[in-house]
Amino acid sequence: MRLSMTSKIGLWVTTALTLAFIYVPILVVVLNSFSTSRTLSWPPPGFTTEWWGKALTNAGALSAISTSLIVAAASTVIALLLGTALSFALHRFSFFGKSTVNLLVVLPIALPGIVTGIALNNAFRTMLDMQLGWFTIIVAHATFCVVTVFNNVFARLRRVGTSLEEASSDLGAGIWTTFRLVTFPQIRSALFAGGLLSFALSFDEIIVTTFTAGSGVQTLPIFILDNMFRPNQAPIVAVVAVVMILIAIVPIYIAQRLTTTDNR
Amino acid sequence: MTTVSSSAPDRVGESPVRASLARRGSVFLYRHAKVRLALLLSAPLFWLGLVYIAALVALLITAFWTVDSFTGEIIIEWNITNITKVVGDALYHAVTLRTVGAALLVTAIDIVIALPIAFFMAKVASRGVQRALVIAILMPLWASYLVKAYAWRSILAQDGIIDWMFGPLGGSSPGYGFEGAVLTLAYLWLPFVILPIYTALERVPDSLLDASSDLGAKTGSTFRHIVLPLIVPGIIAGSIFSFSLTLGDYIAVKIVGGATQMLGTLVYSNVGVANNLPLAAAISLIPLAIIFVYLGAVRRTGALNNL
Incomplete structure (x- = not known):
């Protein structure tokens, strides 16, 4: 589109400002994790790696990281099984209530986290009389992680079609052999990408987690939230926050690379 | 798709009984699309329906109950006080x-x-x-x-x-x-x-x-x-x-x-x-x-x- 010079410059400037608006806060956290100040004052009076050393030997932070890793891994495994089964069912079959099932998958992330959180909290505590803990967090996380796996695998199934599988069974391969040697290799990278996204989603989640974790289990986001309001913990929280960005961004980046190279 | 060529040696080690069981299962599933669908759908629907939809319905129901102000226990008694x-x-x-x-x-x-x-x-x-x-x-x-x-x-x-x-x-x-x-x-x-x-x-x-x-x-x-x-x-x-x-x-x-x-x-x-x-x-x-x-x-x- 032809634009006047002024509007072009105007657009460039607004775009640059918007990007700054998006990235400056994240940069501030990274810089604060190296600041010598114990409060959040700006600009940092000096730089130190002291907090990184302290945070990386902090028992609470370390156990929170391993808790988060276990929860994310367990809910990803469940999400992979359920999400893959669902995407095959919705792609290969047409049946009564198909669109309802489709809606059902999206619902846990479409509704506000607080509704999902309190609904599960209420179901576990009041209805089933259960103690909140590992089991309840993993069940809750798996519930909203199903959709990421489903989206990835369903998109892949739609793209690869069924002709190779038909060829395989025409040549005499049974269902298992066809799945192992034809279908699985075709969806392998979609499973991996969906699994990574679901892992990152679970690793970051805070709203549903606060309602389903109880007091015994502390995930990394809950650790950050608990320590955020304590005086003088600011630098350690900043370090853990940076670690959290890294742990979440790396799998996302790999997943993005996987899906874009596949689509070429 | 290079992995397809390795399929033949895979079957050699399997015992004939297991192979035929797997084969029978495969034939059965191949012929019965509805069973395949049921197997695929049962686990996810069980999970999403039981965990999620039931929880949402329960939430709606709980809104009509009350809490005993002394014990903090929930009293299961229908009323619209909260609403x-x-x-x-x-x-x-x-x-x-x-x-x-x-x-x-x-x-x-x-x-x-x-x-x-x-x-x-x-x-x-x-x-x-x-x-x-x-x-x-x-x-x-x-x-x-x-x-x-x-x-x-x-x-x-x-x-x-x-x-x-x-x-x-x-x-x-x-x-x-x-x-x-x-x-x-x-x-x-x-x-x-x-x-x-x-x-x-x-x-x-x-x-x-x-x-x-x-x-x-x-x-x-x-x-x-x-x-x-x-x-x-x-x-x-x-x-x-x-x-x-x-x-x-x-x-x-x-x-x-x-x-x-x-x-x-x-x-x-x-x-x-x-x-x-x-x-x-x-x-x-x-x-x-x-x-x-x-x-x-x-x-x-x-x-x-x-x-």
């Missing part, structure tokens, strides 16, 4: 209005920020810049929500970066409160608003814009009369995210909102401190109802197909 309290009490009116106001403000701020950058990405930038910008917008979408809210806690802090930047000009940080919460929420949901608007703009054919300017329209009027009407569904799709996510938020409000009360914080304090799940359930029906009204209102525009 009338939530509908009638002035506190809930004020908080609901404040929350809806915040959601509308956040949505408006996000749309105003999103329109120029989305237009630039879709219609002005070269292919390479466009791709880089999409990634630049997507990456923070995945950076932890909590970390971003925490970032705003440091930005809005006393002697924080806002005070440092605007202090010399006589300005100061709004501090932790309603304004801080609105700013932070607008920041949090911005990528969710940019992306659908960008997708909608991508679909607007360039020839329309050229025709408009050939006919003498200035950039501003082309945008108002040609582009804007075409991307309304995209804008609404984005607004659904910012609106509904703001209605349900309580963590960011807790972190940067100071003492500001929103529907989310009320729900949370009733689950935790006050230990009154039935009341919390009743309160949580307010954002749910508002979202369904909103979704119903925008359904006619076709925006839901743009999600």
